[in-house]
Amino acid sequence: MTMLLSEEQALLGDSAQALLADQAPVSQQRRLRDERSATGFDDALWRQMVDMGWPVAVLPEAHDGLQVGYLGLGQVFEAIGRQLAAQPLLSQAVLAPELLIRAGSPAQQAHWLPKLAQGKARLALALDEESGRHWPAPMATRIEPGEGSGTLHGAKHFVFDGVGADGFLVLAGSADAPSLWLVPANAAGVQVERVAMIDSRNTACVRFDGVALDASMRLDALPAAQALEQVLDRARACVAAEALGLLRAMFVTTVAYLKERIQFDVPIGSFQALQHRAARLYVELELLESCVRGALEAIDAGDETAIALHASLAKARAADLCEKLANEAVQLHGGIGVTDELDLGLFFKRARVLQRMLGDGAYHRNRYARLKGF
Incomplete structure (x- = not known):
């Protein structure tokens, strides 16, 4: 690469x-x-x-x-x-x-x-149902027999950009295998509830109460599980890239603070212990950048096996560093690190969301191991 x-x-x-x-x-x-x-x-x-x-x-x-x-x-x-x-x-x-x-x-x-x-419509993926249980966790959303292709029942949580969406790409369980459906937001039986996350951004809880389905709403050109894994891996690499940008901003802000905060008549950045902590974070950031770039390049190369491996590697490292670097940044800012007046707190909360989005570090380490045959 x-x-x-x-x-x-x-x-x-x-x-x-x-x-x-x-x-x-x-x-x-x-x-x-x-x-x-x-x-x-x-x-x-x-x-x-x-x-x-x-x-x-x-x-x-x-x-x-x-x-x-x-x-x-x-x-x-x-x-x-x-x-x-x-x-x-x-x-x-x-x-x-x-x-x-x-x-x-x-x-x-x-x-x-x-x-x-053209930005004239928005669609949102309605996938996960429980906190901490990312696909392919068991699903309660189901399709019951009825006229046409049946009726859709269940609820999806943590639907990113679901508020104001014109339709939902919904994964549902059926008799044979999971299936994907494109459900208009204004269909009878669809209810959308806005839910604010810790970073104050919106997700949606979308409930489906007997939504009538027909064949034109099904996405079946490729098996749902296969299509989802390919698309989710591309999204995971992009989430890791966002995390990289966010963590770099937190690191730069923290290093600047170490240079300007005076204690015992000298900048606290002159203390060797703090220099070592900053140096370790810098190395972790460089490793994350390599993993993110590797995942993105694998996607462009088109090898799905390599994409899955690199996407999980990048997301696992991003998730772990979202916790480690964010915690260090707040602590190195001392007492003001937890105040709302400091922008650092907003970055910290977004880092916590990115840490869990589309699978946390434990999820992707386990997935990487499985893909490697362990």
Whole structure:
């Protein structure tokens, strides 16, 4: 692996950093939190992202994509992490379109992909049901026999970007194997409840009470489990990239504080014990960057076995460092590290969410071991 960016990918990263630094300062996240924003993100900024082509960055030309590759898109997610920007890019650029391309019918693709690309509609993946139990945990959401393709019953929790979505990509259990369904948000029997996470961003609890299904709603061009694993691995690499950007921002802020905080008439950064702690964190960050770049490059290379291994490796290291570095950053800031007036606290809370999103460190270490045959 070279893990080198092309000129186009580097430019995408630079433009993302410039836009977000200007339009999405951390104060915006505070405003969204304090106003209890309905969607949890800034609509005007999302429109700018759409106009810049970010939702179609990795899509193939057949679907009007830019094909800059996941190495390029990873630069965008790193910028999102550094700026703590709340945007539905993961669901709209990765989860929804990648699932439609793999498992959707031509009619579903023709209807939804252009709308996602133009920002005229949003879809959310309704997958997990219990805290701490990520796919493939047992599901209670089920399909019962009835007219057409039956009726959908159950509830999905932690549905990212589910508030205000136009439809849900729902994984449900059935007689033979899990199946994926595209359920309109306005279908009879669908109820959406907004749930704020620890980082004040929105998820949704979506309940399905006898929602009527028909064959046109099913995504079955590829088996649901196979399509999901492929798409989730791409999303996991992007979450790890966001974590990398966020943790770098926390590290830079912490090192700056060590240089300016005076104790016993000298900067506390001159204390060797604190230098050693900062040095260890720096090494961990460099290792994480290698893992993230490796996962993104594996995706661009297209080897699904390598993608699964590298995605779990990157997500496991990102999850572990989201706990370790975030804790260290707060402690090295001393008493002010836990105050709301310091932006560090917002980064800390987002790190806790990224740590668990799409599988925590224990989940991915176990998965990596299984993939290796242990």
